[in-house]
Amino acid sequence: MSDTMERYLAPVIILVIILIAWEGLVATLQIEQFLLPRPTIILSNLFQVVHLSPADTTATDEELQNALKGNQLVVTIPAKASPHLTEALTSAAIIRLPWFNSSLLLLQGKNLSPILQAAWYTLKEALGGFIIGCGAGIVVALVTSRWVGTREALMPFAIAANSMPIIAFAPIANNWFGIDNPFSKMFIVAIMVFFPVMINLVRGLTQVDANSLELMRSYAAGDFEIIRKLRIPNALPYLFNGLKIAAALSMIGAVVGEYFGGPRIALGVFITQEAALFRFSSAWAAIIIACMMGITLYLIIILLERLAMPWHVSFR
Amino acid sequence: MTNLAVSIKSLHKIFNQGSNNQVHALKDIDLDIAPNEFVSLIGPSGCGKSTLLRVVGDLVSSSSGQVLVNNKSAHQARLDRDYGMVFQSATLYDWRTVAKNVQLPLELMNYAKDKKEARTREMLKLVELQDFHNHYPWQLSGGMQQRVSIARALAFEPSILLMDEPFGALDEMTRERLNLELLSIWEKTKTTVIFVTHSITEAVFLSTRVIVMSARPGRITQDITIDLPQPRNTDTRENVRFFQLETQVREALRESERMSV
Numbered sequence: 089m090s091d092t093m094e095r096y097l098a099p100v101i102i103l104v105i106i107l108i109a110w111e112g113l114v115a116t117l118q119i120e121q122f123l124l125p126r127p128t129i130i131l132s133n134l135f136q137v138v139h140l141s142p143a144d145t146t147a148t149d150e151e152l153q154n155a156l157k158g159n160q161l162v163v164t165i166p167a168k169a170s171p172h173l174t175e176a177l178t179s180a181a182i183i184r185l186p187w188f189n190s191s192l193l194l195l196q197g198k199n200l201s202p203i204l205q206a207a208w209y210t211l212k213e214a215l216g217g218f219i220i221g222c223g224a225g226i227v228v229a230l231v232t233s234r235w236v237g238t239r240e241a242l243m244p245f246a247i248a249a250n251s252m253p254i255i256a257f258a259p260i261a262n263n264w265f266g267i268d269n270p271f272s273k274m275f276i277v278a279i280m281v282f283f284p285v286m287i288n289l290v291r292g293l294t295q296v297d298a299n300s301l302e303l304m305r306s307y308a309a310g311d312f313e314i315i316r317k318l319r320i321p322n323a324l325p326y327l328f329n330g331l332k333i334a335a336a337l338s339m340i341g342a343v344v345g346e347y348f349g350g351p352r353i354a355l356g357v358f359i360t361q362e363a364a365l366f367r368f369s370s371a372w373a374a375i376i377i378a379c380m381m382g383i384t385l386y387l388i389i390i391l392l393e394r395l396a397m398p399w400h401v402s403f404r
Numbered sequence: 405m406t407n408l409a410v411s412i413k414s415l416h417k418i419f420n421q422g423s424n425n426q427v428h429a430l431k432d433i434d435l436d437i438a439p440n441e442f443v444s445l446i447g448p449s450g451c452g453k454s455t456l457l458r459v460v461g462d463l464v465s466s467s468s469g470q471v472l473v474n475n476k477s478a479h480q481a482r483l484d485r486d487y488g489m490v491f492q493s494a495t496l497y498d499w500r501t502v503a504k505n506v507q508l509p510l511e512l513m514n515y516a517k518d519k520k521e522a523r524t525r526e527m528l529k530l531v532e533l534q535d536f537h538n539h540y541p542w543q544l545s546g547g548m549q550q551r552v553s554i555a556r557a558l559a560f561e562p563s564i565l566l567m568d569e570p571f572g573a574l575d576e577m578t579r580e581r582l583n584l585e586l587l588s589i590w591e592k593t594k595t596t597v598i599f600v601t602h603s604i605t606e607a608v609f610l611s612t613r614v615i616v617m618s619a620r621p622g623r624i625t626q627d628i629t630i631d632l633p634q635p636r637n638t639d640t641r642e643n644v645r646f647f648q649l650e651t652q653v654r655e656a657l658r659e660s661e662r663m664s665v
């Protein structure tokens with residue numbers, strides 16, 4: 089149990105160290121906001137942490153309002169704040185702290201809504217492309233593994249196609265489906281994820297231990313049974329490796345596809361626009377959201393992997 | 405028609421025939437095996453023991469000659485599921501538990517659920533692994549894995565057991581214990597066994613007959629009947645006759661090595 093704790097704790101500690109170093113360096117070297125905003129500034133675009141302390145009665149309502157608007161990270165709030173303010177505050181998440189009789193209040197930052205809206209739109213594109221691309225990759229791999237001739241003929245093309253800069257397709261896809269049609273981005277994502285999934289799965293379906301195959305033959309098992317009971321289970325680890333690559337690629341594909349044009353509510357477009365308006369901290373916040381969605385997708389794949397193959401070496 | 409488990413007549417196997425890396429793996433093999441015999445194949449590496457076993461099991465085709473198994477072609481015998489195979493590596497499927505591995509052939513042969521489970525229990529009891537139904541292969545030692553693979557090979561009651569160095573990768577102690585276990589299984593199940601080994605002691609201890617082969621090209625040089633009393637047990641190894649037969653096999657092997665060079 090402590091082993092797993094360590095496994096999860098180590099990356100978290102590294103992340104915290106990186107964030108602190110980043111914050112410190114930007115502050116001490118006095119790097120301009122538009123070059124690299126501090127992590128706290130980026131985070132304040134997503135949410136604010138407000139510290140409520142009943143002991144402190146100095147701040148006025150007005151000061152509080154201003155503090156909230158200014159996305160300050162820590163604000164103290166008096167016990168007797170105005171009714172409409174307290175009402176707004178209670179709708180937010182309040183976490184009671186065990187010290188100083190205080191509580192922590194999580195507020196939604198002023199830029200969160202447009203970012204979340206854009207993120208949701210782009211996530212749908214990424215997921216759509218992921219499902220179409222992975223589905224097609226799985227089907228093609230299964231079909232070609234059955235007919236060795238077609239596979240041998242197709243593989244060189246698949247590998248060649250995989251090394252193409254797929255992003256170069258983005259303007260073409262925009263042209264085909266229309267720039268505001270989410271299918272244009274799904275298409276790019278689907279093309280991007282198709283090859284890693286297909287190639288990995290074909291490898292897993294064909295790289296079967298020779299004795300395992302002979303065993304099946306000695307039972308006079310048919311091709312279909314060999315695929316179902318030997319090739320597919322053998323291919324699962326390969327498939328999930330392909331899906332993990334696809335998970336990372338699908339967010340990248342959707343966001344980069346949007347750089348070549350898309351509706352204003354898309355994450356890639358949002359980032360370019362915010363950057364053009366010198367709102368870099370907001371652009372950074374959007375990048376972090378994209379990153380978090382990519383990681384979440386990846387973690388979901390890992391979870392599915394564990395559910396699908398509890399026997400596997402890497403989970404021992 | 406005589407009632408033979410295996411009947412091989414003037415069998416040849418040439419790999420890559422016609423090309424310049426042609427290998428004459430088996431030359432003019434004649435071999436008859438009666439039901440319930442325990443026949444060991446022994447010989448220098450590369451003499452074609454595995455190839456002979458595979459030809460009998462219809463996993464490799466012969467170049468010429470005739471192989472009859474239970475009075476049918478080897479191919480028909482495979483389709484009729486007459487063979488149980490055991491390899492040097494246990495070849496268990498990682499994704500299946502011990503019980504599910506044993507059930508693999510039963511699933512393929514469409515056994516009814518309760519019969520399948522009863523049979524699995526019976527087999528795992530036979531190899532003394534009744535407490536390991538739900539373990540995965542990686543949770544077992546090498547010897548235990550090999551016992552599962554034997555249970556799997558026996559589960560559907562094949563008439564012929566083909567074993568290619570099944571205990572070759574195990575330590576001496578485990579190997580001796582599994583030898584005894586295999587013999588008791590053989591006595592209970594009345595199967596015919598063809599057993600490939602590199603160990604003279606193992607061949608003499610287990611077999612009713614030891615076939616000595618030589619390489620380049622692979623052929624049978626001697627056919628030694630092992631007339632030790634049945635059932636064999638730990639005392640068998642101290643029998644004077646046991647040492648005599650071991651010596652006889654050893655000399656036959658030396659002879660065949662000389663012929664191979």
Ligand SMILES: Nc1ncnc2c1ncn2[C@@H]1O[C@H](COP(=O)(O)OP(=O)(O)OP(=O)(O)O)[C@@H](O)[C@H]1O
Pocket residue numbers: 419420427429448449450451452453454455456622
């Ligand atoms: N699939 C194959 N293609 C070509 N040559 C083969 C093939 N299988 C075996 N051979 C050759 O046939 C000969 C006999 O091989 P085989 O595996 O039957 O030997 P063996 O007696 O089992 O040896 P060992 O004791 O090392 O397992 C060898 O020279 C080998 O190189």
Ligand SMILES: [Mg+2]
Pocket residue numbers: 453454455568
């Ligand atoms: Mg061999």
